[in-house]
Amino acid sequence: MVEPQRLITPEIAERYDVSIHTVTKTWSAHPAWPAPVDRRGRYKEYAAEDVSAFVRDHVDRQAVALEPRRLYTAQQLEDAGIGIKASTIRADLSRSRKPDQPRRWPEPDDTSDGVNRWTGETVTTALTARRGYRKTADDA
Known part of the structure; x- marks a missing residue:
């Protein structure tokens, strides 16, 4: 065609x-x-x-290359340039949702010391599933 x-x-x-x-x-x-x-x-x-x-x-937004096993706070993710503000991540986590509604942001991989942290792998998966994000050259 x-x-x-x-x-x-x-x-x-x-x-x-x-x-x-x-x-x-x-x-x-x-x-x-x-x-x-x-x-x-x-x-x-x-x-x-x-x-x-x-x-x-x-x-289109190029997904940021994050270290897959490293834990990141919401502020560290914003500073890394993922295109989502830390306050947006925190707000999404604090919203009360119905059980059948998926979150826009994944649950943290680690919550020790009361701090939410996500692995680079979790964040990369979440970002590539969102509209407007492409895989990095390393993912291709």
Whole structure:
């Protein structure tokens, strides 16, 4: 199958597994969003290559390489540049959840001395399961 050279909003949303709302209200509001090259029906048409470059540069996040067996606190993870603030991790852990609802962040691997710590392996697994994170070059 030949890849289209131009895409409209529904095609962009499908290709990148996001909602049309994300494309029209979030991505297209970004200053680096590509200019439309034409129209197709009621939609603006964008060069597929330009959209791909935007997603690569502004949406995809490269997962940080962490030492698999080392234990990290939430603050150490934020400092390592995982793209999630320590306060967000702590807030997710403190939220009361229904038993059938999965957490956005995994349970700590170690809680000794009242400090939550996660192994690098646990964090890497959690991040690669989240939308927008790619595997590191070492994982490929």
